[in-house]
Amino acid sequence: MKKIAVFTSGGDAPGMNACLRAVVRTGIARGVEMYGVYRGYEGMIEGDIEPMQARDVSNIIQKGGTVLKSARSEAFRTVEGRAEAFHQLEKRGIEGLVVIGGDGSFRGAQVFHEEYGIRVMGCPGTIDNDLFGTDHTIGFDTAVNTVVDAVDKIRDTATSHGRMFIIEVMGRDAGFIALHSGIVTGAEAILIPETVTYIDELIELLKSGWNRKKSSAIVIVAEGDDAGGAFDVAEKVNERFDKYDTRVVVLGHIQRGGSPSAHDRLIGSRMGHSAIMELLAGRNCEMVGVVHNQIRFTPFSKATKFHTSIDHQLLDLAAVLSS
Numbered sequence: 078m079k080k081i082a083v084f085t086s087g088g089d090a091p092g093m094n095a096c097l098r099a100v101v102r103t104g105i106a107r108g109v110e111m112y113g114v115y116r117g118y119e120g121m122i123e124g125d126i127e128p129m130q131a132r133d134v135s136n137i138i139q140k141g142g143t144v145l146k147s148a149r150s151e152a153f154r155t156v157e158g159r160a161e162a163f164h165q166l167e168k169r170g171i172e173g174l175v176v177i178g179g180d181g182s183f184r185g186a187q188v189f190h191e192e193y194g195i196r197v198m199g200c201p202g203t204i205d206n207d208l209f210g211t212d213h214t215i216g217f218d219t220a221v222n223t224v225v226d227a228v229d230k231i232r233d234t235a236t237s238h239g240r241m242f243i244i245e246v247m248g249r250d251a252g253f254i255a256l257h258s259g260i261v262t263g264a265e266a267i268l269i270p271e272t273v274t275y276i277d278e279l280i281e282l283l284k285s286g287w288n289r290k291k292s293s294a295i296v297i298v299a300e301g302d303d304a305g306g307a308f309d310v311a312e313k314v315n316e317r318f319d320k321y322d323t324r325v326v327v328l329g330h331i332q333r334g335g336s337p338s339a340h341d342r343l344i345g346s347r348m349g350h351s352a353i354m355e356l357l358a359g360r361n362c363e364m365v366g367v368v369h370n371q372i373r374f375t376p377f378s379k380a381t382k383f384h385t386s387i388d389h390q391l392l393d394l395a396a397v398l399s400s
C-alpha cells in the first residue's frame with residue numbers, strides 16, 4: 078500500500094490531533110505517501126484532500142479539536158455521494174484509509190469498504206466513551222477532567238451559599254462522563270441513561286443529606302437521562318423539596334474543547350500508530366482499542382453494535398462515598 082489518507086469525522090474530540098500526528102508520522106516512517114482529507118466524508122466527496130508531510134503535524138499534539146476539521150455528511154449516506162468520494166480517492170491513487178471518529182463514521186467506512194473494497198482502519202475519537210472494544214475512547218478523559226474542573230468551582234459557590242446545583246453533562250446515550258465525573262467530585266447523586274431514575278428516591282436522598290446537615294448538594298445529570306435534562310430534573314425535585322436554593326448549570330460544549338490530557342494524547346498516539354501498522358499488515362474494517370493497557374482490535378460491525386456497559390460497582394461506590 079503506497080498511499081493512505083487519514084480524516085477526522087463526526088463529533089470532534091480532544092486528542093484527535095495526537096492521533097492524526099501518529100498516523101501521518103508512522104505512515105511516512107514506513108515509506109507511505111500520506112494524505113489528509115479535510116472535513117470528513119464531506120471533504121472527501123468535494124476532493125478537499127492534501128498530501129501531508131511530517132512537518133504538517135508539528136505542534137498539534139497539545140491542541141484540542143481537529144486541525145483536519147470535522148463534518149457530518151448527508152451526501153455520503155447516498156450511493157452517489159460515496160461514488161464521488163471513491164472517485165476522488167482513486168484519481169489520487171489512495172488505497173487505504175484511517176478514520177478517526179465515532180460509531181457513525183465507522184458505519185460509513187464499513188459501507189464504503191463493502192462497495193469499493195477500499196481498506197480502512199478506525200481509531201475511536203469521541204468524548205462519549207460509547208464504543209465497544211476499548212476501555213477509553215480518545216477525548217473521554219479530557220472531557221471528564223473539564224467537567225471535574227467546572228464542578229469543583231461550582232461546589233465552592235454551592236457550599237458558600239448552601240445551594241443545590243443540578244449540572245447537566247454530555248451523554249445522550251451513555252452515562253460515562255456523568256458517572257466518572259460524579260464520583261471524583263463527590264456528587265450527591267448521578268443520573269444516567271443506563272439506569273432508571275426515580276425522582277422519589279432522589280428526593281429522599283437529598284432530604285436525608287439536608288437532615289444530616291449537608292451544606293450543599295450537587296446532582297450530575299447526563300443529558301440523555303430518562304428523567305429529562307437538568308432543567309426537567311430541577312423542576313420535578315423543587316415541586317416537592319425546596320430546602321436548598323436550586324440552580325441549574327448546563328456545561329455544554331466546553332466539554333468538547335481544550336488541550337487533551339496526557340492520557341488522551343497517549344492513547345491517541347498508540348492507536349494512530351497501530352492503525353497504520355495494521356493496515357499495512359492487511360487488517361481491515363476494524364477499530365483499534367486499548368483494553369487493559371493492551372492494543373486490541375474489534376470489527377466495526379461489533380464496535381458500533383454493542384455498547385460498553387456501565388460498571389455497576391462504580392454506581393455503588395458513588396452512593397456509599399457521597400453519604
Ligand code: ADP
Pocket residue numbers: 086087088118148149150151152153154155178179180181182183184185186188203
Ligand atoms: P460519529 O462518527 O461521531 O458517530 P455521525 O454519527 O454523525 O458521527 O457520523 C459521521 C458521518 O458518517 C455521517 O455524517 C455520515 O456522513 C457518515 N455515516 C454515518 N452512518 C452512515 C451509514 N450508515 N452509511 C453511510 N455513511 C454513514
